[in-house]
Amino acid sequence: MKKMLTGNYASAYGAKVSKVKVVSAYPITPQTTIVEKIAEFIANGEFDGKYIRVESEHSAMASCIAAENTGVRTFTATSSHGLALMHEMLHWASGARLPIVMSVVNRSLGPPWSIWSDQQDTISQRDTGWMQIYTENNQEVLDSIIMAYRIAENEIVMLPAMVIEDAFILSHTMEPVDIPDQADVDEFLPDYNPKFKLDVSEPMGFGSLIMPEGPFMEFKYKGHESMNNALKIIDETDILFKKKFGRSYGGTVETYKLDNAKYALVMMGSTASTGKEVVDKMRDEGYEVGLLRIRSFRPFPKDKLRNYLSNMKSIGVFDRSYTFGYGGAVFSEVRNTMYGKNIPIKGYIGGLGGRDVTMNLIEKIFLDVVNMSEKGQDKDYEWVGLNGDKRWSQ
C-alpha cells in the first residue's frame, strides 16, 4: 500500500509490520512523531504489543534490554541528547547480544542548542557495538527497519542495530512510501525465538561478574567476530529483500556512477542524494565523478570500499560530524581502509547543526578532489561552509 509518509512515520510503520512486542521510548525532537504514531497505532488497536512510556531514554534502553532478554522483539527510537543519555545501556545491549532495533533521527548535540541535522550523535556511539545503517530516503527507512531485525536476529550476528535518518530532511518530509503487506513481511521476518532467555522453567543468569582470566575477553572477541559476520548478512539480506519486495539499497554500500569514475566522493545519509544530483550535473559537463554512499558504518565494509575505490585518482570524504582536533570519523576510516594505495584522500567537514549542504558546496568539493589528483593535496581535511569563508561559501 502506497502512502505519503514522513521518515518518522515510515519508521513507525517499520516497527509495526515487524510485529514488535515491546516498545519503550521517550520523546525528543525530531524523533517525537515516531512515538506519537506508535501511540496512535496502540490507541486504535492496530498494534499488538506493549508500550512502556518510560521517564527517560536511559530507562527506554534499559527496559528494551530487559524485555528483549525475556525473549521478545523490542523497538525504541531516539535522537541526539537522548542517544547520548543511553550510552551506558548501548554497551549493555550489545554486550548482552540482544538484537534490539532502534530508530535514530540524526540531530546535533548542544551547546548551543540545535535541533537540526548532523551525524554527531550516532558517530559518537561508534564503539558501542551497535550496527549503524544510514538511510537516504523514507522508503529506505521503513525497509531498513524490517531488514535490521532480520540481520540483527541472525544467529551469527545477534547484535543490536540503529536505523538512522536525518532530522527534518527525512524525519519531517513526506515522500511516497510503499508499506509492504503484512503477510509478505511475516514470510521475510519470522518470529523472534532466542535460544536463551529469562525463563522460570529453565533458570539462567545473564551478565554476571567475570574475572580477568575469562571469558570476558572471549565474549568481546565473539562480539567482534559477529559484527564482521554482519557484513555478509547485511549484503545477503539486501538481495533477499529485493527478491521479496523488489527494492534494493546495496547492502553495506551503495555506489552511484562509480564504475567508470576517476574521482569519488564518499558520503552517508540524505546528503548523498544531493551528491547524486551533483554527479549528474558534473557528468554532463564531462567530469568523471562518482559517489559512494556508506550505508553500514558499523560493521565497516572495508573490503567493498577498497574494491570500489582502488581505481580512483583521488577521493573526497564528507563528514557531517566532527572530532575536535582531527578529521572526521568517516574520513579516518576511509583513509585507513585505503592505506598503501597511494591515492590522495581528503576529508571535508560540513553541514553541522543542520547547515544546508547545497549542490553548490558539493560541486566545490568535487572540483577540489579533481584538482587534488593533478595539483597535489593541500590539506588532510578541512571544514567547509563556515560563515564568511569565501572559498567554501555555500
Add this chain to the structure above:
Amino acid sequence: MKNLTIPEEELMLPGHTACLGCGATLAMRYALKALGKNTIVTIPACCWAVIPGVYPARTLEVPLLYTAFEVTGAAISGIKNALEATGNDDINVLGFAGDGGTADIGIQSLSGAVERGENVFYIMYDNEAYMNTGVQRSSSTPKGAWTTTTQVGKVRDWKKEKKKNMVEIMVAHNIPYAATASIAFPEDLIKKLEKGKNIKGPKFYHIYATCPTGWRISPSKTVEIARLAVESKVFPLYEVDHGVYNITYMPKKNVSVKEYMLPQGRFRHLTEDEIKEIQSEVDKDWNLLLEKEKWTQSLNKVQ
C-alpha cells in the same frame, strides 16, 4: 510436630560470596522463600551483583538478569511487559537493589515504574551505604554514621543529614503497597511479600539488612543489631496498604537509640548530646508514625 512459619524451599543455594554475617543474603533468601520458583529477579550493581558468584557459578535458582546500577525500575518494567505481551501474566518480577541503587542513582527509574503502576515487586535491601564500593555515604545512611566519605577526622565530618524515607516517597506515588521489613523478623517479611502477590501494581519493600563489614560490628551480631533497630524504633516495622498505615510489630522492650548504636563502630564517635538529639528525632518520627496509623485507619473506617 511443630508448625513451620517459614517456607522450607531454598532458592538460594550455599556458595555465595558475601562477607561473614551479611544481612543482605538473608533478605534475598527470605524474599525468594516468599515469592517462590515462579519468579524472575533482576539485580543492579551493588553487593548483590557479586554475592551470587563469579561466572559461571550462581547461587540463585531463579532466572537472574544483572543490570546497570540505576535501571532496576526500568528493568522490572521491561521484563514484566515482555511477559504480559506473551500472555505470561502470573510470573513474579522482582527488582532487588541496594539503598544507593534505589534512593540515589536509581530513584528516577523506580519513580517511573511506580508511577506507571507496573505490576512488579521492588526490594530495597538497606545496608545504609554504598557497600560494594567500600562504605561510601548514601542518602539512606543514618544521621550520625561514619562512612568513608563522611569521616570523623578532626572536624567531626560524620553524616549530619537524616536518612531519606523511601516508604514515604513511595506513598506519595499512590503506590498500592509499601512496607518496611527486617531480616530479624522473617515471618513478618515473608508475610508482607506473600500479601503482595495478591496486589496488582507495584509493591515496594524497604528491608533492613545489617552489614557487619560497613558498620564495624561483629558478624555474629547481624540479627541482634537488626532486632535492636526495630525495638529501639530506629527502624519500625509497618506497611502502607492502599494508603492505610499499619504497624506490624509493636516494640516490646524499651530499647534506647544509645543501646542500638553502642555496639556499632560506625557510631562510636558520637557524644551523649549527639545521641540524645538523634533519640529525640527517632521519638518524633515514631510518634508521627503512630499518628499516621491512627489517622489513616480512622479515615478508612469513615469510608
